[in-house]
Amino acid sequence: xxxxxxxxxxxxxxxxxxxxxxxxxxLSSLYGDYHFYNHSPFIDFPITITTRSLIRRFIKxxxxxxxxxxxxxxxLPKDQSFAMLEWGMNWCITTQAHQFLIFHxxxxxxxxxxxxxxxxxxxxxxxxxxxxxxxxxxxxxDELALISVTDELVYPCTRPIxxxxxxxxxxxxxxxxxxxxxxxxxxxxxxxxxxxxxKASVERMFEPAPLHFIVFPKYVANIEAKxxxxxxxxxxxxxxxxxxNYHILGEQxxxxxxxxxxxxxxxxxxxxxxxxxxxxxxSLVD
Amino acid sequence: xxxxxxxYIRKNEIKEGIALFNTxxxxxxxxxxxxxxxxxxxxxxxxxEKALLDVFLSSFQKSLQEQENxxxxxxxxxxxxxKSDIIIEIN
Amino acid sequence: xxxxxxxxxxxxxxxxxxxxxxxxxxxxxxxKAAISVPILTTISARPVxxxxxxxxxxxxxxxxxxxxxxxxxxxxxxxxxxxxxxxxGSGPNADLWPYTGFTRSDPxxxxxPGTSYNDSIASALGGGPHGWExxxxxxxxxxTLWDYGLASCDANPDCQIIDDLAPNxxxxxxxxxxxxxxxxxxxxNIYNWEAMQNID
Numbered sequence: 143x144x145x146x147x148x149x150x151x152x153x154x155x156x157x158x159x160x161x162x163x164x165x166x167x168x169l170s171s172l173y174g175d176y177h178f179y180n181h182s183p184f185i186d187f188p189i190t191i192t193t194r195s196l197i198r199r200f201i202k203x204x205x206x207x208x209x210x211x212x213x214x215x216x217x218l219p220k221d222q223s224f225a226m227l228e229w230g231m232n233w234c235i236t237t238q239a240h241q242f243l244i245f246h247x248x249x250x251x252x253x254x255x256x257x258x259x260x261x262x263x264x265x266x267x268x269x270x271x272x273x274x275x276x277x278x279x280x281x282x283x284d285e286l287a288l289i290s291v292t293d294e295l296v297y298p299c300t301r302p303i304x305x306x307x308x309x310x311x312x313x314x315x316x317x318x319x320x321x322x323x324x325x326x327x328x329x330x331x332x333x334x335x336x337x338x339x340x341k342a343s344v345e346r347m348f349e350p351a352p353l354h355f356i357v358f359p360k361y362v363a364n365i366e367a368k369x370x371x372x373x374x375x376x377x378x379x380x381x382x383x384x385x386x387n388y389h390i391l392g393e394q395x396x397x398x399x400x401x402x403x404x405x406x407x408x409x410x411x412x413x414x415x416x417x418x419x420x421x422x423x424x425s426l427v428d
Numbered sequence: 429x430x431x432x433x434x435x436y437i438r439k440n441e442i443k444e445g446i447a448l449f450n451t452x453x454x455x456x457x458x459x460x461x462x463x464x465x466x467x468x469x470x471x472x473x474x475x476x477e478k479a480l481l482d483v484f485l486s487s488f489q490k491s492l493q494e495q496e497n498x499x500x501x502x503x504x505x506x507x508x509x510x511k512s513d514i515i516i517e518i519n
Numbered sequence: 520x521x522x523x524x525x526x527x528x529x530x531x532x533x534x535x536x537x538x539x540x541x542x543x544x545x546x547x548x549x550x551k552a553a554i555s556v557p558i559l560t561t562i563s564a565r566p567v568x569x570x571x572x573x574x575x576x577x578x579x580x581x582x583x584x585x586x587x588x589x590x591x592x593x594x595x596x597x598x599x600x601x602x603x604x605x606x607x608g609s610g611p612n613a614d615l616w617p618y619t620g621f622t623r624s625d626p627x628x629x630x631x632p633g634t635s636y637n638d639s640i641a642s643a644l645g646g647g648p649h650g651w652e653x654x655x656x657x658x659x660x661x662x663t664l665w666d667y668g669l670a671s672c673d674a675n676p677d678c679q680i681i682d683d684l685a686p687n688x689x690x691x692x693x694x695x696x697x698x699x700x701x702x703x704x705x706x707x708n709i710y711n712w713e714a715m716q717n718i719d
Contacts, residue, residue: 262593265711360711374442375458375560376707382456382562389454389564393438396449396456400440410708454564463558501558508559 144190148179152299152347153288154239155183156231160191160223162205168224168323172302172336175344187234191227193220209234222326225334228304232285235299236386242288242297243395244386248359249282249296250274255354255427256296258287259411260384266361269309272337273416274423276317281343286386291394294401295350300343302336310335316416355426356381356408367418369409369426377408429517430474431506437514439467448514457512462487463505470515477506557695594687595661597716598644598653604719605685606660613683619663627652630659631701654712655701662694685718 144159145166160166190208194217204217207230214233218226236244247260248271261267268284275281282288282298289296302323305313310333314320321338356377357369381399382388388395407426413419436452446464448457459467462484469475469483481502488498509515596606596615602623608614616622623641627634636643636652643649643656664684672678700708 262711262714265714370706372707373444375444375447375460376703378442378447378456378458379560379562392454393449393451396438396447397440400442400447403442456562456564458560459558505558508557512559512561514559 144192148183148185149173149176150179150183150348151176151231151301153242153297154186154235154299155179156234157185157188158191158227159189160227162191162193162220162223164221164223164324165191165227168336171321172323172338174338175341187231187238189227189230189234191223191230193223221324222334224323224336225304225326228302228336231301235286235288239288240387240390241292242290243388243391243398245287245289245381246285246384246386247287248284249287249298251280251282251296251298251351252278252424252427254351256282256351257355257357257423257426258296258353259357259359260287260380261359262384265359266309267359268304268306269312270359270361270413270416270419272303272305272309272313273316274420275303275340275343276320277416277420280346281339289353289398289402290350291391291398293350294352294398296353297350298343298347300339300347302338304334305337306334307332313337353402353406356406357411357423358409359411359413361414362412363414365412365414367411367413367415367422369411369422372408372410374403374408377403429519430476431470431480431515432474432518433467433470434513434516437471439471450513453513455512457514459505463501466502466505474518557699560696560699563691593690593715594685594717595658595690595715596685596688596718598657600716600719601657601660602641602644606718613679615664615683618667618680618683619660620667621660621663627656630656631698633702651701651705651708654716655697657716658690658692658710658712659694659697659701661688661690662692662697664688665690665692666694688718690715 144161146157146159147169149156149158158165158169188210190206192206192208194204194206203220205220205223205226206213206217207215207226209230215226215230245258245260246262247258248267249256249258250271251257259267259270271281271284280298281300281303282296283300284303286299287296288299305322310322310325314322317337323336325333325335327333358372358380378399385395388399391398411419411422413422434450436450438449438451440447440449441464445458445460446467448459448467449455450457465487466480466484469480475483481499484502485495485498488494506515510517597604600606601616603609605612606615608616621630621640624639627636627638627640627643630640631652634652636649640656640660643652645653647653664680668678668680668684672681700710
């Protein structure tokens with residue numbers, strides 16, 4: 143028996159159908175501040191997460207992810223079902239939502255000024271994003287920066303923050319009353335848990351804001367936090383490398399990045415301590 | 429033989445030079461100052477390599493060393509830009 | 520049986536000679552190509568259907584599904600991997616050095632022209648107070664694998680390097696780009712090389 147929810151997240155409407163109790167439990171806990179629809183709006187992404195039938199229900203049980211009736215991924219162990227939902231939602235956006243130029247970046251906002259933090263997997267950007275948004279910044283996303291090709295504003299896509307391995311404990315110690323999903327072990331990323339987003343961020347997830355800063359973060363142990371300006375050629379190249387769909391948007395993406403660079407300031411950011419990081423990034427927007 | 433900017437190239441000036449996008453190949457190229465000036469000339473009309481070099485050298489100091497360095501830079505630019513389909517040779 | 524063994528050993532020798540000759544020719548090409556730092560920087564277009572975070576997924580003849588869960592992250596062989604680990608042919612792994620066009624004993628200046636580090640590639644990959652050389656020598660070797668794969672395998676998806684590389688190897692940089700990053704210097708660096716170097 144499939145339960146169904148219709149969930150607005152920023153500019154998208156997701157429909158989620160599932161028979162999986164872990165998904166239901168985590169949806170209830172991590173999306174508790176969201177306003178689920180009780181009518182039927184237009185659905186951007188109809189998703190189903192189902193437990194495999196017959197023998198695989200009982201022997202090494204697995205779950206499948208479907209977008210409409212298409213299964214883009216191999217099945218995963220049942221205990222990774224909620225992580226699979228989140229990864230799948232990212233995949234839906236990055237492969238379909240080409241009304242935005244999309245970067246792999248932590249995205250935060252304060253005083254109507256957005257900072258995007260493009261970085262690779264394992265760089266610590268989600269951990270830094272988590273620390274910032276539980277210190278007064280608004281969460282747009284820990285993974286995706288969505289820049290509209292129409293109005294060039296950054297749009298929030300506020301969802302739970304994806305943390306891995308040691309960063310789970312780091313944030314658990316840093317944030318009072320942090321709410322986490324069930325922990326998934328032995329994923330291709332290691333141990334993964336999702337952190338509930340701040341309520342204030344969820345309540346403002348339909349409010350876009352202009353981009354002011356592009357900051358490339360790098361955790362370096364025992365270093366004094368510092369911002370180093372970087373030139374536009376390097377920034378442009380880095381943005382292309384961190385973009386999901388620059389190669390799809392083509393000329394439109396090219397001109398959009400060039401226009402953005404006219405009005406934003408770009409830095410390389412090295413840090414080892416959250417308090418120093420917060421102080422330095424706040425100095426940009428205050 | 430004249431040189432001309434490939435019709436598929438789109439350009440955007442940025443602080444340290446110029447960004448170029450080839451709408452046919454999807455490749456993006458970056459050219460730093462002061463070579464970006466050559467793109468504007470090549471976009472306007474076909475130029476011979478000599479005429480283009482003369483224009484380029486006119487923006488440098490007259491010292492022999494500067495002129496030699498600038499000429500090497502220019503030649504390297506022509507080679508790379510032809511190879512990357514940014515400029516084309518026409519009769 | 521003896522004749523077969525002789526034939527086999529002759530073939531091996533011929534194969535080694537071909538490999539050595541190919542390596543030598545490739546090195547000459549790379550050395551010549553390294554005379555000056557490029558003026559133009561190019562980011563090549565990624566195929567629209569490149570849904571896979573691998574070399575094979577980025578070949579133009581790949582028509583596989585978009586079976587990725589998330590963006591590609593860079594995964595490359597570490598300095599240790601090159602010295603005596605998977606890239607060096609430890610255990611069941613193929614030795615990847617022949618694909619690079621370089622050997623361990625070549626001077627680092629062959630791989631990274633303009634360096635003031637006055638020792639071999641192997642020495643640069645080892646420990647010591649030359650972290651920038653270590654990271655970029657490693658990155659450069661990995662870039663040669665990607666270059667080689669794209670150049671050799673586009674028309675031939677059965678080419679050997681696809682089988683020899685770790686399945687999660689992903690590093691769409693050219694050697695030219697790595698050399699430019701090296702020349703720009705550590706102060707201008709924005710890449711987290713250590714995070715990428717996770718294939719030992």
